[in-house]
Amino acid sequence: xxxxxxxxxxxxxxxxxxxxxxxxxxxxxxxxxxxxxxxxxxxxxxxxxxxxxxxxxxxxxxxxxxxxxxxxxxxxxxxxxxxxxxxxxxxxxxxxxxxxxxxxxxxxxxxxxxxxxxxxxxxxxxxxxxxxxxxxxxxxxxxxxxxxxxxxxxxxxxxxxxxxxxxxxxxxxxxxxxxxxxxxxxxxxxxxxxxxxxxxxxxxxxxxxxxxxxxxxxxxxxxxxxxxxxxxxxxxxxxxxxxxxxxxxxxxxxxxxxxxxxxxxxxxxxxxxxxxxxxxxxxxxxxxxxxxxxxxxxxxxxxxxxxxxxxxxxxxxxxxxxxxxxxxxxxxxxxxxxxxxxxxxxxxxxxxxxxxxxxxxxxxxxxxxxxxxxxxxxxxxxxxxxxxxxxxxxxxxxxxxxxxxxxxxxxxxxxxxxxxxxxxxxxxxxxxxxxxxxxxxxxxxxxxxxxxxxxxxxxxxxxxxxxxxxxxxxxxxxxxxxxxxxxxxxxxxxxxxxxxxxxx
Amino acid sequence: xxxxxxxxxxxxxxxxxxxxxxxxxxxxxxxxxxxxxxxxxxxxxxxxxxxxxxxxxxxxxxxxxxxxxxxxxxxxxxxxxxxxxxxxxxxxxxxxxxxxxxxxxxxxxxxxxxxxxxxxxxxxxxxxxxxxxxxxxxxxxxxxxxxxxxxxxxxxxxxxxxxxxxxxxxxxxxxxxxxxxxxxxxxxxxxxxxxxxxxxxxxxxxxxxxxxxxxxxxxxxxxxxxxxxxxxxxxxxxxxxxxxxxxxxxxxxxxxxxxxxxxxxxxxxxxxxxxxxxxxxxxxxxxxxxxxxxxxxxxxxxxxxxxxxxxxxxxxxxxxxxxxxxxxxxxxxxxxxxxxxxxxxxxxxxxxxxxxxxxxxxxxxxxxxxxxxxxxxxxxxxxxxxxxxxxxxxxxxxxxxxxxxxxxxxxxxxxxxxxxxxxxxxxxxxxxxxxxxxxxxxxxxxxxxxxxxxxxxxxxxxxxxxxxxxxxxxxxxxxxxxxxxxxxxxxxxx
Numbered sequence: 001x002x003x004x005x006x007x008x009x010x011x012x013x014x015x016x017x018x019x020x021x022x023x024x025x026x027x028x029x030x031x032x033x034x035x036x037x038x039x040x041x042x043x044x045x046x047x048x049x050x051x052x053x054x055x056x057x058x059x060x061x062x063x064x065x066x067x068x069x070x071x072x073x074x075x076x077x078x079x080x081x082x083x084x085x086x087x088x089x090x091x092x093x094x095x096x097x098x099x100x101x102x103x104x105x106x107x108x109x110x111x112x113x114x115x116x117x118x119x120x121x122x123x124x125x126x127x128x129x130x131x132x133x134x135x136x137x138x139x140x141x142x143x144x145x146x147x148x149x150x151x152x153x154x155x156x157x158x159x160x161x162x163x164x165x166x167x168x169x170x171x172x173x174x175x176x177x178x179x180x181x182x183x184x185x186x187x188x189x190x191x192x193x194x195x196x197x198x199x200x201x202x203x204x205x206x207x208x209x210x211x212x213x214x215x216x217x218x219x220x221x222x223x224x225x226x227x228x229x230x231x232x233x234x235x236x237x238x239x240x241x242x243x244x245x246x247x248x249x250x251x252x253x254x255x256x257x258x259x260x261x262x263x264x265x266x267x268x269x270x271x272x273x274x275x276x277x278x279x280x281x282x283x284x285x286x287x288x289x290x291x292x293x294x295x296x297x298x299x300x301x302x303x304x305x306x307x308x309x310x311x312x313x314x315x316x317x318x319x320x321x322x323x324x325x326x327x328x329x330x331x332x333x334x335x336x337x338x339x340x341x342x343x344x345x346x347x348x349x350x351x352x353x354x355x356x357x358x359x360x361x362x363x364x365x366x367x368x369x370x371x372x373x374x375x376x377x378x379x380x381x382x383x384x385x386x387x388x389x390x391x392x393x394x395x396x397x398x399x400x401x402x403x404x405x406x407x408x409x410x411x412x413x414x415x416x417x418x419x420x421x422x423x424x425x426x427x428x429x430x431x432x433x434x435x436x437x438x439x440x441x442x443x444x445x446x447x448x449x450x451x452x453x454x455x456x457x458x459x460x461x462x463x464x465x466x467x468x469x470x471x472x473x474x475x476x477x478x479x480x481x482x483x484x485x486x487x488x489x490x491x492x493x494x495x496x497x498x499x500x501x502x503x504x
Numbered sequence: 505x506x507x508x509x510x511x512x513x514x515x516x517x518x519x520x521x522x523x524x525x526x527x528x529x530x531x532x533x534x535x536x537x538x539x540x541x542x543x544x545x546x547x548x549x550x551x552x553x554x555x556x557x558x559x560x561x562x563x564x565x566x567x568x569x570x571x572x573x574x575x576x577x578x579x580x581x582x583x584x585x586x587x588x589x590x591x592x593x594x595x596x597x598x599x600x601x602x603x604x605x606x607x608x609x610x611x612x613x614x615x616x617x618x619x620x621x622x623x624x625x626x627x628x629x630x631x632x633x634x635x636x637x638x639x640x641x642x643x644x645x646x647x648x649x650x651x652x653x654x655x656x657x658x659x660x661x662x663x664x665x666x667x668x669x670x671x672x673x674x675x676x677x678x679x680x681x682x683x684x685x686x687x688x689x690x691x692x693x694x695x696x697x698x699x700x701x702x703x704x705x706x707x708x709x710x711x712x713x714x715x716x717x718x719x720x721x722x723x724x725x726x727x728x729x730x731x732x733x734x735x736x737x738x739x740x741x742x743x744x745x746x747x748x749x750x751x752x753x754x755x756x757x758x759x760x761x762x763x764x765x766x767x768x769x770x771x772x773x774x775x776x777x778x779x780x781x782x783x784x785x786x787x788x789x790x791x792x793x794x795x796x797x798x799x800x801x802x803x804x805x806x807x808x809x810x811x812x813x814x815x816x817x818x819x820x821x822x823x824x825x826x827x828x829x830x831x832x833x834x835x836x837x838x839x840x841x842x843x844x845x846x847x848x849x850x851x852x853x854x855x856x857x858x859x860x861x862x863x864x865x866x867x868x869x870x871x872x873x874x875x876x877x878x879x880x881x882x883x884x885x886x887x888x889x890x891x892x893x894x895x896x897x898x899x900x901x902x903x904x905x906x907x908x909x910x911x912x913x914x915x916x917x918x919x920x921x922x923x924x925x926x927x928x929x930x931x932x933x934x935x936x937x938x939x940x941x942x943x944x945x946x947x948x949x950x951x952x953x954x955x956x957x958x959x960x961x962x963x964x965x966x967x968x969x970x971x972x973x974x975x976x977x978x979x980x981x982x983x984x985x986x987x988x989x990x991x992x993x994x995x996x997x998x
Contacts, residue, residue: 078988080988154897154902184934191915
């Protein structure tokens with residue numbers, strides 16, 4: 001029930017904060033913030049005792065039989081097609097759900113000073129998006145997973161379409177069409193899987209654990225794998241499918257950008273780790289070189305484009321493309337180190353990019369522009385914001401001691417065992433990251449200060465949000481062991497599963 | 505005694521059409537002696553409600569063959585329910601609408617009931633004669649319904665267009681029937697099927713093939729499948745909004761249900777060339793329908809093109825039946841999809857009806873169906889915006905709405921039949937579809953400056969309209985979240 005409650009609290013909370021709009025625009029914000037923090041505390045308190053006694057779900061070999069699951073909940077839903085309301089949580093989902101809630105709270109804080117119109121509906125959409133994302137991280141029935149996957153788009157679409165900036169019509173439409181169309185490909189692949197299960201056993205099933213042990217002939221598996229792969233790398237995003245991201249991120253309101261970059265992109269990475277590779281291990285192995293090429297191109301190409309942007313948000317958006325390239329590499333290197341790196345990267349990138357988008361939003365709100373050519377010398381006027389920007393720019397460029405460095409280092413080490421050449425090229429990403437991050441700092445915060453600028457610096461609430469993210473990044477950088485411990489059994493079981501399938 | 509019992513069973517089996525026929529006679533008399541629109545409206549609504557209730561008793565004796573041309577089985581009863589429900593919703597929403605557009609409104613309800621009767625006959629037909637009877641009863645009443653606001657230019661144009669093209673289609677259909685009869689000497693669906701299952705001489709086979717192709721052409725016109733779709737946008741735009749909703753749900757739904765029965769019982773799947781033609785028609789409808797909808801600024805035209813695409817999706821179920829001959833799965837998918845499509849279209853046209861009722865005055869006004877008329881609707885009329893958003897998302901096949909489960913069904917049967925090209929057309933079509941559905945949603949979310957002239961011409965929604973809209977929202981969401989009850993009902997229709 002814990003998992004259902006987590007989602008229900010957000011859904012109902014969204015409705016409440018919408019309703020509370022009538023009491024002024026701060027009430028919905030406050031209610032939304034309280035709800036998300038309460039949800040987070042509920043998760044942390046309830047899951048504290050769980051990690052000690054993991055259990056197994058289902059029968060069979062590999063991931064299905066490994067005792068890595070902390071929670072499971074199943075309820076018949078559409079028995080005609082063997083669809084059930086099946087939620088389960090392991091270490092990986094736990095980390096991502098917690099990340100979702102933390103960044104959700106930060107997104108709500110970031111919306112405190114802007115967009116006073118329809119604040120209740122705004123917060124409702126944020127909470128509903130969070131509910132959808134948590135559903136994605138917990139669903140163990142592929143039909144349910146797809147449902148959450150698509151449903152979380154609608155409130156996100158509304159966030160961009162209603163509260164976005166000047167080009168919101170184009171950006172929101174592009175975002176929706178990209179994800180929906182790629183989602184349809186995944187739906188077809190899911191249905192084919194269910195049909196294969198039907199022809200093998202006589203019953204339909206959308207259950208992850210049933211489908212894991214399906215024997216699929218290699219050419220079918222390859223096509224199905226592609227269906228899943230495309231849906232996930234569009235969300236990630238990876239090189240040829242990334243073009244929706246700069247538009248959506250740039251046009252979204254600050255809270256929308258924080259959620260998009262911090263959380264929504266991670267659903268793609270999660271899908272790759274949870275579904276694409278374990279469901280089709282051999283096809284994924286065969287496809288790995290192409291995926292890794294896409295990852296490497298993404299790293300370099302994203303960095304080059306980031307460097308050439310003059311729009312603050314666009315720069316951060318392209319840097320996401322570059323950073324998520326490491327995740328793609330880590331997943332398809334498919335060994336312990338690389339996967340650990342990919343997971344840490346998901347968390348660390350979530351924090352560092354969310355913080356940068358928050359700063360970008362604060363700048364736009366104060367200066368009414370995102371154009372860095374019109375900025376400069378802002379440190380002088382807003383020293384707090386400047387210091388935070390410097391910290392997160394350094395995190396983003398991979399300064400040792402912070403989470404992003406650990407992540408990218410682990411991915412590169414893991415990848416080296418698989419392909420030294422890709423590692424060499426990908427390592428260039430660390431240099432290019434330094435270039436665009438420092439250019440960003442240089443253009444916006446250093447230089448000659450404009451004399452007659454009257455702007456407010458970060459207030460205490462913003463400082464708190466930033467402080468939380470700084471602590472998280474330093475924590476990940478200096479002592480990532482707790483995250484490793486949580487994820488290790490999951491990775492071990494996944495590796496065991498794919499090895500088992502590979503040797504058949 | 506036995507004959508009397510038999511007679512009683514037959515009456516019970518055909519209770520709904522009988523009630524409807526009697527009620528039309530009663531209403532004719534009522535109009536002749538006492539013109540009173542509210543009374544006619546009440547008779548119409550209570551008759552349709554009574555018919556829905558009558559289906560319950562009919563289902564107790566189903567399946568029951570009534571004479572050689574009609575049958576009352578679960579299949580026909582299920583579609584009768586859909587038809588009567590859609591007619592009732594149409595009738596409920598029409599009262600306020602008509603009061604501003606037409607002088608004498610009594611006959612509208614008469615025509616509506618006649619049309620619904622035609623649709624009931626159509627879904628119960630097991631014989632080409634009753635098929636044609638139902639089709640024409642439905643069609644002829646529809647011509648008059650389309651032209652009902654007689655002082656407008658667009659409705660008349662639409663009615664004439666529909667009359668001429670539909671008449672031509674019926675003629676082609678009838679010629680097809682004649683050819684089939686000439687070759688096989690049978691007019692009943694099952695009779696045709698029996699003949700076809702035996703070995704036929706090549707010349708007779710050719711005759712049947714040509715006849716069947718003509719039948720499908722005629723039906724293709726009525727269902728507005730590509731390449732017989734040209735009339736659709738004009739008629740949709742010209743007809744008054746409630747009638748457009750009726751045309752798009754009752755007329756198309758009934759014809760599709762009848763086509764499905766004809767296809768299965770008459771074993772028309774025995775012609776591979778016909779299956780190929782159907783596949784091409786389906787794929788073309790999906791892609792072209794969605795493409796042509798892209799640039800429409802009139803919501804009615806947009807929905808017209810979208811309906812072309814949706815009927816295209818539906819044809820997939822027929823093609824799958826043709827290649828697998830598993831009636832259960834195909835009929836289940838088609839029934840679910842038609843339910844979803846009818847509910848969703850009803851909701852969309854309900855919004856257009858209410859909007860037109862609210863904003864326009866005068867007999868010669870056209871409906872307010874441009875995309876501008878819904879701009880900012882989220883902030884000015886949240887309930888209407890909500891129902892239209894849900895309807896559009898359902899048409900686009902977004903989860904939690906009934907439209908998604910429908911699309912899920914279509915994809916499932918298409919995968920069962922391994923029709924990869926049709927699946928590709930469906931995916932591409934849906935991708936294009938998102939654009940124009942979202943364009944409307946986006947327009948509704950836009951913040952517009954309040955102009956002083958707009959609100960003065962507006963009035964509130966009637967209580968009936970509010971209830972109808974809430975009911976439609978509830979059904980679209982409830983059946984989208986918990987489809988299992990409906991699935992169980994349609995699981996063994998055939």
